[in-house]
Amino acid sequence: MTTPTGCEAKRMRFTKMHGAGNDYVYVNGFSEQLPDELPSLARAVSDRRFGVGGDGLILILPSDTADVRMRMFNADGSEAEMCGNGIRCVVKYAYDHGLAPQPVVRVETLAGVLTAEAALHDGKVDRVRVDMGEPRLSPPQIPTTLGGEQVINTTIDVDGRSVEATCVSMGNPHCVVFVDSATDDLVLGLGPKLEKHAVFPEGVNVEFVEVLSPTEVRQRTWERGSGETWACGTGASAVCVAGVLTGRTERRILNHLIGGDLELEWSAGDGRVRMTGPAVEVFSGEWPS
Numbered sequence: 001m002t003t004p005t006g007c008e009a010k011r012m013r014f015t016k017m018h019g020a021g022n023d024y025v026y027v028n029g030f031s032e033q034l035p036d037e038l039p040s041l042a043r044a045v046s047d048r049r050f051g052v053g054g055d056g057l058i059l060i061l062p063s064d065t066a067d068v069r070m071r072m073f074n075a076d077g078s079e080a081e082m083c084g085n086g087i088r089c090v091v092k093y094a095y096d097h098g099l100a101p102q103p104v105v106r107v108e109t110l111a112g113v114l115t116a117e118a119a120l121h122d123g124k125v126d127r128v129r130v131d132m133g134e135p136r137l138s139p140p141q142i143p144t145t146l147g148g149e150q151v152i153n154t155t156i157d158v159d160g161r162s163v164e165a166t167c168v169s170m171g172n173p174h175c176v177v178f179v180d181s182a183t184d185d186l187v188l189g190l191g192p193k194l195e196k197h198a199v200f201p202e203g204v205n206v207e208f209v210e211v212l213s214p215t216e217v218r219q220r221t222w223e224r225g226s227g228e229t230w231a232c233g234t235g236a237s238a239v240c241v242a243g244v245l246t247g248r249t250e251r252r253i254l255n256h257l258i259g260g261d262l263e264l265e266w267s268a269g270d271g272r273v274r275m276t277g278p279a280v281e282v283f284s285g286e287w288p289s
């Protein structure tokens with residue numbers, strides 16, 4: 001495509017990927033020229049009518065401390081510390097496209113350098129097991145202004161409704177609410193109010209969880225900066241921790257999310273959470289930059 005002056009217009013290649021239906025637009029920063037204004041790029045490409053469509057934008061970049069660096073932007077343009085479904089897709093992209101020589105990939109994130117191991121099918125990555133690190137449980141680490149050593153089954157007043165919450169950070173903040181049924185009234189009504197509640201100074205991701213058994217849950221998610229998503233990997237990790245803290249589940253669970261299943265374990269040995277789930281490349285395209 002040429003401009004009126006006959007110059008070749010720059011176009012940025014992207015790849016659309018998802019982890020359990022949590023879909024992002026990925027850009028390979030090793031090869032593509034990125035604009036300075038990343039939040040507005042995230043908003044534009046995420047738009048499901050006027051853009052590519054996705055829950056946000058994820059950049060795969062060179063790193064001085066790991067194989068690759070991941071930067072993650074929600075659909076509203078806000079940058080987050082970590083993305084569990086995103087890191088699985090970053091690992092898939094890095095191995096499949098030759099950015100990482102081995103199927104064990106170290107990824108630099110704002111939540112630290114995390115290590116992931118990819119499983120191959122016909123030479124391509126299809127599932128990834130991520131060491132998500134240790135949960136952060138003290139109120140300042142979430143962060144929240146709620147009191148106590150840890151926030152476990154703590155009541156939050158939301159416009160006159162009492163909500164019982166357990167808060168966990170996986171590098172990004174999570175508010176886990178165990179419910180009998182994760183209805184639209186709760187997810188779409190309460191979710192946005194909790195996301196921006198005054199007790200969460202940096203906002204929060206909200207997980208509404210039905211406990212099916214001590215080893216199985218069903219989760220719906222209202223994400224900070226993206227609204228309801230079909231899966232949330234850091235959220236599922238927070239749910240695994242919250243289930244143990246509240247005595248509702250065992251340390252290893254299967255989590256059913258709208259877009260697919262994730263396997264989680266909060267190790268009693270080293271205190272780290274491990275998440276295993278799918279990573280799918282859907283299509284590639286070009287974005288006029």
Ligand SMILES: N[C@H](CCC[C@H](N)C(=O)O)C(=O)O
Nearest residue numbers: 080083084085172232233234
């Ligand atoms: N909305 C989140 C980031 C994406 C997390 C989620 N998609 C995941 O898979 O962990 C936040 O602002 O902390």
